[in-house]
Amino acid sequence: MPTLSINLTNCYGIRQLKGSFDLGKHEGRGGAFSIYAANGVMKSSLARTFADHSKGEESKDLIFPSRETVRDIQWDNSELDPKTVFVIKPYVKIYESETVSTLIANPSLQQEYAISVKSLLAKRKTLTGELKQLSGITSRTETPDIVLAADLGATEEDFSEKIEALQQGDHTVAHLKDVKYAEIFNPKTLAVLKQRDFQAQLEEYVELYNKLVEESPILCRTFNHQGATAVCKGLKDAGFYTAGHFVTLKVGDSSKMISSSEELEDIFQQEREKILSDTSLKRRFDAVDKALGNADTKKLRALIESNKELLADLNDLEALKKKFWFAYFQECEEELNEFLQSSHDTKEVLTRLIASAKEEETKWTKVIQIFNRRFDVPFNISIQNQADVILKGEKPAKSFSFEDSESADGVDEKTLLSVLSRGERRALYILNLLFEVETRKEANQETLFIVDDIADSFDYRNKYAIVEYLRELSKRDGFYLIFLTHNFDFHRTLASRLGLSYDNRLVATRGANEIDLQSEKYQNDVFVSWRGKMGVNERVFIASVPFVRNLATYSGHKSVARSLTEVLHIKANSASKTYADLVDDFSIILQKALPEIKHDRSLRVLERIQIVAEEIATEAKDHIELEEKIILAIAIRLMAEKFMLRRLNDPEWEEPKVNQTRILSDKFADKFTSEQAVISTLDQVNLMTPENIHLNSFMFEPILDMSSRHLYRLHADIKQLLDGLGEVGQLD
Incomplete structure (x- = not known):
């Protein structure tokens, strides 16, 4: 089975990255991997490194050019042939396949033309x-x-x-x-x-x-x-x-x-x-x-x-x-x-060949048909010099017909690009990529595609059209694909539509000196995975609170939603809430789906959130799980609210039904205008924690994108503010 192995050092910000990819098409599954990497981790750097390899150019570290670079890319224990690598960038404004004319050429007509012209x-x-x-x-x-x-x-x-x-x-x-x-x-x-x-x-x-x-x-x-x-x-x-x-x-x-x-x-x-x-x-x-x-x-x-x-x-x-x-x-x-x-003889031959060439149904036309069938764009495309491309191998001259509800008119590519939306321009880019891909199909050329966030900025229809096309490519013999994306939703969509196995769905995390590739832990519904663990895993139990509260809100259980809110915000009853209260609330919402809860039900919730968050921060792992990020976010917001309530010391304070953290921070900023450093820290709480807490089982990408180091630092900063009040980071 084909295996890709990479060993990279100091390649465009990648300090160290090692990985092995079994690209065999096992049990009908396509030869593909999807790698999710948050912004700034390694996605673009890895794509650029492969692009260098495909062009036979050296890679380097642009920020630290004096550092020694290693780029070892192996295919079945031999150096990967650069000609087999095709890097698909997210978007190139003006891109044309260098081999597109081969999709239009008719070998027999071209040979007859060549013989006549040669004579x-x-x-x-x-x-x-x-x-x-x-x-x-x-x-x-x-x-x-x-x-x-x-x-x-x-x-x-x-x-x-x-x-x-x-x-x-x-x-x-x-x-x-x-x-x-x-x-x-x-x-x-x-x-x-x-x-x-x-x-x-x-x-x-x-x-x-x-x-x-x-x-x-x-x-x-x-x-x-x-x-x-x-x-x-x-x-x-x-x-x-x-x-x-x-x-x-x-x-x-x-x-x-x-x-x-x-x-x-x-x-x-x-x-x-x-x-x-x-x-x-x-x-x-x-x-x-x-x-x-x-x-x-x-x-x-x-x-x-x-x-x-x-x-x-x-x-x-x-x-x-x-x-x-x-x-x-x-x-x-x-x-x-x-x-x-x-x-005279040649002109007679050419007259006949040109007539045949103009009638030729080329593979290029079939690519256009594929594009028009799959993608939703307001223009049609044709070729003006088909005979010259077929017979002489000239570069195709494309003509665009722009359509609205009343009529259509021809425009050149430059004008077309100026009026298309961002998504439509990217669709035109995809069309040009199709020419390259179909050329490789016709040539039966073994190809490793490095696909860098190709569906970014597309509407859903065109995004899924791309996914379906990629799925077909992944099943083709001789075609192998590695997807790189910072869009977790697209990562999950690819993995689902392409039927990628557990080992082929990866998440990239950046450590101090290396990039780590791990199998994605939550490959389906996160809450489904947690539900079976919350009875024995305390961190999963705590992190499930936002999910269950959302379910309570959706199902109309207002009292349960209010009860669970009391452990996500500092309310009058927050300090008294115990695990027993959580179990009661979970039982109402999850009913028979709730597993046996084996945690000590007498434990106070805010106290355990503080202790568990401190443990996570002390461990300071480069890669922390989703549930650990959620717990840190909950602890940060609770500590921030306690700090602001203590400093404001407002006897007339009435608990708001919504946006409590934001209301408190606005009051704090109005009252303590000179404390800009503290206000800035509280602004970070408002920016980083809501998306990490107000989440559901369908959308948790913001937490995955957030660096664990940012959460560690914010946790330490808020704890220091409480320490300054003599509270020593206590929540209750």
């Missing part, structure tokens, strides 16, 4: 490699395909379409095929090209160049040197002349028959040299050349010197970018076509 990326990588060689772009971040997309104004969705549109254009680019994109489009070169003076000089050059081309008997603006070069190359590569064909070239008003590529190239070259040797054009070229005379543009200057037609392209850099890519596409036509074909 496309491979083709793109090959194309990018070719473009890198041609363009000279070597940046790791601005790769050629990224630069190309930016130049074409393309997104990932229309990247291939923009390339195809460029291919269908009409560009003269033969003069660019050996020029590197990066030689022109780099920061230093562009800084010069974009200077106003350079642009003016370049504009003059291009204007004159175009004029000379228009005046040529062979060329024109739409058929310049670049076009002529392309024609020559195209006819030659196509074997036009070897097939016996001729070209008729119009030269001015005449025409000329051309029968070889060499002859045609020679004619065009002569015309090119004629235009470029024009005196005015050369002067303008020299002005441009001079502007490129610095070291940063040395390479561009050399390019233009050998390729003067390039100058005409520099006055429209955006168009030049597209011409470059058009030229490179001609050089890597095979790689480009393979990429475009793969892109």
